[in-house]
Amino acid sequence: MSSAPFSRARLEELLKKRFFYAPAFSIYGGVAGLYDYGPPGCALQANMLALWRSHFVLEENMLELDTTILTPHDVLKASGHVDRFTDFMVNDSKTGDFYRADHILEDRLEKRLKEAPEAEKKEIERILSQLDDYKEVQLQALMERFQVRSDLGNELTPVIPFNLMFGASIGPKGQIRGYLRPETAQGQFTNFKRLLECNYERMPFASAQIGKSFRNEISPRAGLLRVREFTMAEIEHYVHPEKKNHPRFSEVAHLVLPFLPSSLQMEGISKTLEMTIGEAVEKKVVDNETLGYFLGRTAMYLWKIGVNGDRLRFRQHLPNEMSHYASDCWDAEIQSSYGWVECVGCADRSAYDLTMHTQWTKEKLVVRERLPEPKIMQVKRLEVSKKDIGMAYKKDAKAIVDMLERLTLCEAEDLMAKTDSEGNTAVSVDGIESLVKLTPAMAKIVESVETVHVNEYTPNVIEPSFGIGRIMYSLLEHVFWTREGDEQRCVLSLPAAIAPLKVLVAPLSNHDDFTPFCRELVTLFRKLDLNCQVDDSSATIGRRYARSDEVGVPFAVTVDFQTVKDRTVTLRERDSTAQVRLSLDDVATTIASIVRGEREWTNIVEKHGLFVQQALN
CATH class of the missing domain: 3.30.40.230 (Herpes Virus-1)
Incomplete structure (x- = not known):
């Protein structure tokens, strides 16, 4: 790689020239925070998501779903977004x-x-x-x-x-108030009962979703890092609130990660602590095993797609920064020329979402597990008298009852504790201007002894949430460099697994004898799902190599006159520009084995030896 300092301007010029992405509707002047992805950017994102799906959804046997973008007002009111999703x-x-x-x-x-x-x-x-x-x-x-x-x-x-939410009017007269979703999570939570059934009522389990989300950013900036429409990949892992251990935690416990706990940040310290995930969980730096497990799996995914591990850290949210639903939250932050940027959020959302949707809909989003033996338990609950409330408040009675029935037991106990000298409680209710006075006859906490045969609980949720556009841009900075001695020759060292194109097919010239061999190569590559491109232009072979380097193509296969004689081709590797000579019949499977991670380029060189006779950069 070149020793030249990183140039954001040169990278952005390259991304624009090769149409990785560009401002949307630019011929009309564009709109800040909206971008279109061109062919290489679209393919890069698709490959990143395919690897994400393989790394998480398939590896963890997650339940993937695709929920609607348009979201009714009540859903996001219950989740807290209507009141709290602000900058x-x-x-x-x-x-x-x-x-x-x-x-x-x-x-x-x-x-x-x-x-x-x-x-x-x-x-x-x-x-x-x-x-x-x-x-x-x-x-x-x-x-x-x-x-x-x-x-x-x-x-x-x-x-x-x-x-930050975009409002939307649903229906021909806009009679249903809604929003474009700010995250993909709520569609997963509202389908919890169906997902639990899909998993044969077994816990723990996870759901996952990839899709668009929307945030009406105040001042979009920094390209893909702060936009108004973006792709998210989110996981909701449902666990017992008192059993947050993970059966595969040992697989990541040894990984050393750079942690920046909130305690250090409050002291003004930005230097990270290097420790294993196992040590971080043991010392309660990270709250529990499941959260620690996903921090490890997140790091593994980011390393796999090419993020520089020396420019990755995990920062814990500060107390006031913590989302209203989270009991602990860590951001995977990637360093770029814009500084440290949050690209993945890993949060313990506790039972907040499922609890709130249960309260708003009266649909119990819970898990029921039969106990080995019945238990006698003292149970508390809020007893609401619809009759007494109805007699006192008439037309407002329904709104008052709905508000009371949405309260958790803790909220109800706090409310009932705030009484006057006569034992009455004054509360505010949405839609009612004056305070509502509740007498003990209308609402009170009651206790009873019950024999319980089933353990019923609301699961907690561990959520890793990936901002794909932010990861993509940070990755592009990490893999961008220029050839030593020729800073005009730009290279994107994208891992073969996510590169937009896997192979360049380059005939040495436009000689007619080369055409059937190029066609045969394309057929072989397509059978193995290797995205390829033929460049038979009149440009020199070196220039064609350089053009493919700019979009991160890891391999180039050259057809020459030797190919016509013995069906061998040269295979060039992008970063080193080294070449080997091998049979045309073997080149597709050889490249596929590297893309799948089964072999490395060094293994190919060891087997075939370097080819130097026509090694053109």
């Missing part, structure tokens, strides 16, 4: 331009850091390390303290929350 926004007070508050603050602080005195530098570094943890009031205070202005130097409006 913080500010506006230029004169032009009205939008900025994401933490992004513009981060940009200004990083610029200030370069010139700040030593004492202030430490304070700024501490703020930057905790920026994801700040909420509205804290961000506003920092904006004022550092006198943050817009790009034009104008004052900014106060920090406000902005919901």
Whole structure:
């Protein structure tokens, strides 16, 4: 590889020239945050997803499904997205331009850091390390303290929350309120009962889904890293809340990963801790085995597709940064020229989603396991008198009863504890302007002793969530380089398994004798699902090799006059430009064995020896 420093501009020029991806509708001026994938980008994404499906869905025997993108309002109200799925926004007070508050603050602080005195530098570094943890009031205070202005130097409006979901009207008159889904998870949770049946009522198990999600980003930037429409690959692994061990944990326990726990971040430390996954779980750095298992499997997948392990870390979410549903969450962050970027989130969502959907729909999303022996248990529950509520509140009674029945036992106990001197409880109910006064006759916590034959519980969920576009761009930075001595010759060292094209077929010239051999090679490659391309243009063979290197084609097969005589061809490897000579009949199976990971290029060189007579780069 070349010792030349990485150039983002050169990479972006290459990706544009070879149409990996480009701004959507550019002939109309385009829309920020929307991108189209061209042939190589489309093939690269498809291959990454095929390997993801093999690595996770097939390897773990997951239940894959494809749920709808349009999502009714109530589903996302129950999940918390309607109320909590927000970023913080500010506006230029004169032009009205939008900025994401933490992004513009981060940009200004990083610029200030370069010139700040030593004492202030430490304070700024501490703020930057905790920026994801700040909420509205804290961000506003920092904006004022550092006198943050817009790009034009104008004052900014106060920090406000902005919901990131795209609204949608469903039906000819828009009578059904909905959204484009912000994640693929909710469709999996609402199908939990069907999935459990598909798995013969056995626990634990996992579902998986690959599909589009949508987020109305305030200020899309950095190409594929922050967009409004993107592909996600998500897993929901359902476990017993008290049994979060994993039967295959030993397979990953020895892997050493770079961890950045929240405790270090709160101290302003960004240096990672290197430890095995087994040690991280044992010391409770990572909460449980199942979460640790998926951190390990995530790392293995990222290494497999070519992500540089030295530029990968696992960062734990800070307390305020943690999603409303998560009890623990780690991001697989990949370093690029844009800094450390979250590409995979691995969260323990506890029982939040299934519990909330149960409360909203009255459909129990639970697991029932018959006990070996009956148990006598003391059971608590909220007793609601529809009659008393109906007599007191008439037309508002249904809304009050629905609200009470959606409460968990913990929420009900907290609510009932807040009583006045007469034992009454005042609560607010959506759609009712004044507070509702509940008497003990209307709602109370009751206890009873019951003989239980079935253990009923709501599963917890461990969720690895992959942002495919972010991973793709970070990967492209990691595999991009230029030939030593010729920085115009760009190379993408994509692993053979995910390369958009596997083989270039290059006849030495456009001589008619070469045509039948090229056709035969294409047929052989297609039979083995090896995506290939014939380049019989008038360009020199070296130039054709260079063009294929730019889109990451790992192998090139050259047909020459020797091929006509004895049916042998040269096989060139992209990174080293080394070549071997072998039979045309064997070349397809040889390449296929490397793509499948059964052999490496060094094994091929050992078997056939280097061919140097016509070794053209």
